[in-house]
Every structure is written in structure tokens, then in C-alpha cells.
Amino acid sequence: MAESKRLSLEVIEALATEVLLKHGFSADQAGAIAENVTVAERDGCVSHGLFRIPFYVRTLKSPASNPVAVPTLRVTDSSVVHVDSHGGFCPLSLRIGEPALLEKARKHGIAALAIHQAINIAALWPEVERLAESGLVVFAFTAANAYVAPAGGIKPIYGTNPMAFGFPRKGSPPLVFDQASSASARGEIQLHLREGKPLPEGWAIDKDGNPTTDPAAALEGAQLPFGGHKGASLALMVELLAGALIGDAFSVEASANDTHGAGISPGGELILAIDPSHCSGSTDHLARSEYLFQEILNQPGTRLPSQRRYKVRQQHIAEGVDVSLAMLNELEQLKNDIV
């Protein structure tokens, strides 16, 4: 086990905020990012926790990344509301857009939030969970950095292109899943490389299109969608929604635009939200879904998406989170960097 130090969620949030402020993020941008990072640590989602702070700082290499951006909300008669992020970061844009989306969805039954030109290196489940916690059925889609080959092809076109979904529950946090349309996350391949371990079959091809379990060859080649051509269709759908539909960057463009070593460039996120009270008539959608969940959980070996995460959450809220000393050292150094 790596040596670690147990920190409360408050300390984690303060640490993340401090590093970001030191690097020139505005209080609003830093606060929203730090909250998101803390929520990830709380749920044991390490790859989106403090681990991401150095990536946020690294994006500042690009002039397209704006740590003091003030997102602007555009609300019209339409049920599609927009947030222009101006090269700022997704968490703050969400804070500004979510209340407007919620209001539109409640009024009209279904609404959408398009986030434009945001740097999004966070998971989608936090916003999906928040909106589902408010009683909405929610979808979210985003695309960034071309890593995944199209069906039949060998060169990266799609991002790992996650699609997230949330459904409210009575007396429990919502059912949420947030899954890449690639067979694995990019970070999992990097982790295999670092640890000198071969990849599972089906994750990647080398630059000539041959299946590979060598992480280095995979990083030079392309990742594969999950489930063959069906996963590739989902990856394409995410490009069309978060790219073409809302007028934002495709993954191939995000990669091409990343000319400063920032690791990512601004892009879009699309969220759809449905108010069940407009849909289910006299039936109780919450009671109905609990019936289905029980049918599933009656079978040994099953669990619902997000169940494991919520269990970790309870433990971390009660006991704090073990953060590796290596991670803390890296953040300490970032704090002391001369900016």
C-alpha cells in the first residue's frame, strides 16, 4: 500500500481551491472545480478527484483555456437553454445552467441545456445526480480528444464519449450511470503502461489496426468502442449531440486544437432533462421503478449502477478519505510553483 494521509472532505476541498487560486483561477471557477473534485473523492472516484487538479492547471498552457472566465447564461422562450463558457471550466457553467434547465423542464416537461466552449475534464455523473435528485430524468453527453476508432476503421475519430443517465429514487440517491462508449477509460490504459501490465483483449488496436494488449502500442494506435459496432454507434451519437447539434467541437477537432500541450481544448456538453410529472399520468414512477429494482436485486450477484459508489460515499463522509502522500506532495509543489 502506498503511504497515505486521511483527510476530511473539507480539507480536500480547501486544498484543491488553494492550488487553483494560486494558479490564477477566479474564486468562482476554483470553487466550482474544487467542489466537483471533492464530490469525486467523496465517492471513491479517484481518477476525477485531486488527481485531476494538475490537469486543470496544465490546461492553462493553452490560450483557449480561461481560468477567470465568467460563463453567460442565455435563456429565451425555447426549452433549450445555453451557457457560453468562454473557455472556462464545466463545473461553473453547470452551476449557472442547471437552475434554468430545472425550471424549463418543470414548466414544459422536457428541456435541454447546451454548454458551449467549456473545458470538461470531469465526470458527468455529478450533474446527472444533482438534477435527478431534483426529481428529473436526465441524460448527459460530452466528447473530447479523439482516441477511439470508428467501426471498421483503425484511426481515432471519437473521444471516449461518455453518456450518463439518471433516474430519481424515493428515499435513496438517484440511480445513475456514466459510461464511456469506449471499452476502457484512457486513464486505465495509462495505468497499465505505468504498471507494466498487459491490457485485456478487446480494448485497443495498434497503429496498423492489429489487436494489441501492449499499452504503449495501444496509446499510439486507437482504443476500441465497447460492444463492437453498437458501442461505436453510441460514440458517433455523442459526437453528433455534443458536437454538430450544439455547434461545438468534434473530438478530432478537440485533438487538433490542442496545440499547446494543454491536454484538452474547449468543447460542448448536452444535458436533456424530463419531468416525470408530465409523463406518467396517474402512476407513481418512483414506486414503479422500485418494483423493477427489487426484481433485479432479488437475483443473487446483481447490483444497480451507482450502488457501489453510494456505499463508498457513506464511508468517506463518516471517516474521511485516504489520499496518497505522492498526490499530496504533487499538490504541495503546485501550490509553491511560481506562477
Add this chain to the structure above:
Amino acid sequence: MAESKRLSLEVIEALATEVLLKHGFSADQAGAIAENVTVAERDGCVSHGLFRIPFYVRTLKSPASNPVAVPTLRVTDSSVVHVDSHGGFCPLSLRIGEPALLEKARKHGIAALAIHQAINIAALWPEVERLAESGLVVFAFTAANAYVAPAGGIKPIYGTNPMAFGFPRKGSPPLVFDQASSASARGEIQLHLREGKPLPEGWAIDKDGNPTTDPAAALEGAQLPFGGHKGASLALMVELLAGALIGDAFSVEASANDTHGAGISPGGELILAIDPSHCSGSTDHLARSEYLFQEILNQPGTRLPSQRRYKVRQQHIAEGVDVSLAMLNELEQLKNDIV
């Protein structure tokens, strides 16, 4: 090759209509079903073509299936419109609901159509294509008959639960995919059984939960989702949307309700539609998506979803469709049945 006869699409539609009328379907129900069946034959989608007519007739074994149902449209201030099918068949409910959905989506930017208590044994791509042809970005979801095990479980809970998606194109028919969340269609397993061929790995488990390539054991056991737990998440999402959200039947209930050997019982379909003019601002979403499609098609070996179907369509419109004599005999017999 089975012996067959070449028929024009007009003859196919007339034949389908005649059989349905003979069995007591109203002119409206029969006309909508026959049109849908003909559209499937036109595109080479044999399993949803004339092949389905005997299934439509067989549903009449159940008192819940109503061949003369008059669907009712409910439109309010909400952007969610409803069609109550009253045990009638999905194609007619769609004819009635689609114009209302289109109007709401154009006005508000995003809208939904919930179809209730319909017998849906058709594909989803025809309605998705029609709506995308009108310029909308479209999703469709439906669930029926429990065949697929949940992640970690061994007993059927989910239907094959398709999700379809459509995106308009300029100068070509829309990009459309319509894919089951199961690894294979039910019919493909039945086909392997009939032909005495083993199933590919990963399609199914036997009733004890062991992986099987024996089609008979698979039909007694459970089908598997595509892509492991990620496909299972999509299957669950479809249940929640077409079941809990719109107050309609889950797949386990559809199976339990099928007590008359009808093969299916009434359930729901949910369609979401987005008007790109509310989303993409000053950018041309159609030009943007063509750019992405070209990036994909520049790679040898790739094709877009629905491309193959559209190619077959051109040929069938020009030359007619070869229908097997066995199929024609079966329809002839159905026509002569004493009802």
C-alpha cells in the same frame, strides 16, 4: 436458394392489408401496419416485413390486443404529448402522435411523445427516420418481453430493449441506428435453432447461468446484453423510460401478461425529439455532421449506420422484392382462414 416470387412494394402492401382486414383489423390499423411492413421489405429488413404479419394476427389471441382500437391523442401545454393506443398497434399510434411531436419540438426546441398501451412488434427506425427526415434529432425507446438477464444475474428481466437514434442529413436520408441492448435479436437465436447451428459466444446463458452456444438452452435460459454491464445499463435505462417514466409495462410484466399465447402484450414507447435550430446557433449542424461523416468514411472499411439499408432500398424500389413462396403460402392460408 428458397424459391421466391418478385413482388412490387405496392403488391406487398396490398397483400399485407388484405390479410389484416380479413382478420378483423380496422382499415386504419391495417393500413398503418401494412405500410410499416412494406417499409421494412423495401429496406431488406426481412424480420420486420411480411414475416411479421402472422405475429400481428396471433396477437388477437389476447383480449388485450384490439385490432379496431382508435388511438386518442392528448395534447396539453406540456411539451410531452401522449397517445393512448387502447391495445391497438404502434404504427397507427405513431401516425397520430408524430405531427403533434413535430409541432411541439419546433416550437419549444425539444419535445417528447409517449405512446401508451400499444402492441409494438415493429422496428423503431421507421419513425425515427420519418422524424429525422423532418429535420429533428430523434431518440426512441421501447421494451417488451423479458429475455435478457441483468448484469450479474441469470434470469430474464429486460426485453431486447432497443434504442434508436436519428440525425438529419442534407441531400441524403437521415443517419439512423436502431439497436437492441441485447447481444443478438431473439429471432436470430430462433433462426440458429431452426438451422441447427451453434450460437456465437457471448449471446446467451442456460437456465443455470452457464454460458451456452446451444440455441435451445439459450431460449430456456437468458440472452445477454451486448458489451457486458454497459449494455445492461442501457437495457435498464430503456425499462425505466418506456416503463416507469411513462407509466407503462416493464418487460417482466409484458411477459407475465402474455397469458393467451399472443406472444406480446401492450406496452409503451417513448420518443424524444430536438429541433437543431434551437441548439446550434449560427453554425450549420448539417454541414458540420457531413464533415464528421467524411472523416469517418475516409478510413477504408468504415460505413455509417443505415448506409447498407439505404442501398438495399434503392434496389428494391427499382426492382421489387423477392418474397419466398413459403411466406406467400403462409399469407395465402391466413387470408383463407375462417375468422
